Amino acid sequence: MKAVEERKPLLEVRDIVKRFGGLVAVNRVSMEVYPGEVVALLGDNGAGKSTLIKVISGVYRPDEGRIFFEGKEVKIQNPMDAIRLGIETIYQDLALAENLNVYSNIFLGREKLKKWLGLVSVLDHDYMLEESRKILDRLGIEIASLKSKIKNLSGGQRQSVAISRSIYWNAKLLIMDEPTAALGVAEQRKVLDLIRTLREQGVAIIIISHQLYDVFQVADRMVVLRRGEKVGERLREETTPEEITSLIIGAELVEEDRRA
């Protein structure tokens, strides 16, 4: 078991509340994520998972609560604030440009320029290609040509390009929303391998997934939400899929909070 408790959390959210009109989507939820730790955020439809990650990634501002990152209190007012801190979110649409190649996507919006004849600025394709190759190699990702357009890649490869981009630009915390949902079995396995590689390299990960099998393969810790509230938190070694399922659906017998 990883001795995560003695380290300082990378992210700590404390008593987060987010309301939509009269509906309390997230109700006083607290959680921590440590460097190099994979935390799964679990819960049934409408439990509040997406809302909570949108608070962390700056899409929504919380109505109440505090957020600490690297030990300091931070105000995350918009997605750029989150990205500046090193919090990157991979949504299911991946936000890739389908008609551009792999390395152009890794540098999308942050292209590297060079001077041509000491006069005009032009794109430095060689640099971007080389840097992209390095980051993919570092993460053990296999894509034959980085000049391939995104639309010609498989779902798993696209996912890995989106992840590489975040890591290249120094993500410390990666939030992944259902990363394996749309993939075939072989590709799912590769994405899970990639998550393990990221963890080994010290990246912290929050993963939302309905696939408990996947979650048990990669998550160090699981946080379960129900109707906006945190109803349980378990280390993977100390729980079972049955117990987590009971927490998700609300079987009262296993609801006691073991940390109390």
Ligand SMILES: Nc1ncnc2c1ncn2[C@@H]1O[C@H](COP(=O)(O)OP(=O)(O)OP(=O)(O)O)[C@@H](O)[C@H]1O
């Ligand atoms: N923008 C919004 N405006 C109003 N209500 C919202 C909004 N976003 C979410 N909600 C409500 O907040 C509650 C939590 O939704 P949320 O999407 O966070 O759940 P979830 O756990 O991510 O569910 P799912 O697994 O279906 O994505 C739900 O009752 C939902 O209808």
